[in-house]
Amino acid sequence: MKTRYILSILCAAFLLQSCYKPGKIQIQNNINSVEIYDVQWGDIDVSGSLFPGETSGKLKVYKSEAELPESHIVSFKMTANQKTVFLKTVEKYKLEQDEELLIILDDATAVENPNN
């Protein structure tokens, strides 16, 4: 009886786990004349360095990293001319389960520096 109970719990857990479909996220750098790097969606590292016009690979966001759907800001370091600044988007970007989210950062993207 006890074994059956444990098995049913395990099965239920397995079923619940298998129902979770990871979302995919990628970032495109459309900001003129700057490189961005250390790009994060919330606390999740999405991309290393992105040159103008470059798009990152699709990053799968698993349940262990985020309980989708979740909304987070994107933070990144912007560099040009041997100078760098850390920025965060004002807008939060929502990622659903089984969704492919392409976040395009361009000149008009509202950003802030936490130091301001």
Place this chain on the structure above:
Amino acid sequence: MKKLVFALATGLLLLGCQKDDGLTSASRNVVSENSSIAFEDLLMLISLKTAGGDYLVVESVDSINVFINNGHWAKISSSPFDTTNVDKFALGNRTLTDDKLNYLVLADQDIREPDFTEAGEYAQFLNASYDLDAGEYVCFIESFQVTFNDNTTQTYYPLLYQTFKVETNTRSAFVGEIELNID
């Protein structure tokens, strides 16, 4: 009483620690990866010579529009000058002197700082500031303004080129003594 003096002394010390670094928020947040000494300003001495061979006496020469090579560098005024002890005379709406009178111009690079609410504005700011590496450059004085005794202002366009040299790891460069002719 001792406690009061101690508290006051501590307060003064703490106040003394709060220094204004004189940087804008954007400049404070931007990190430079260049380990060499950043070039900051151009130094020049300018004098304003009239057609009669005298020199104009004013408190400052304003709106001096300076370009380096092809890029705009700054639009600045000369350092304010106390003319009280200058041996001078009045002629019409002008004050003149027989002796050459130099005005000091310290020209920091003038970078227009936008509101910094969009990524593109930060990108523009990062790209706008450029360092002058060691080498020869041309300083172009496009225009300047002077205010006469009757508070009228006149803009002059000397369109003058002057070469100067930037040495490695220097914070400033002396462009030279420049005599600008005015009517």
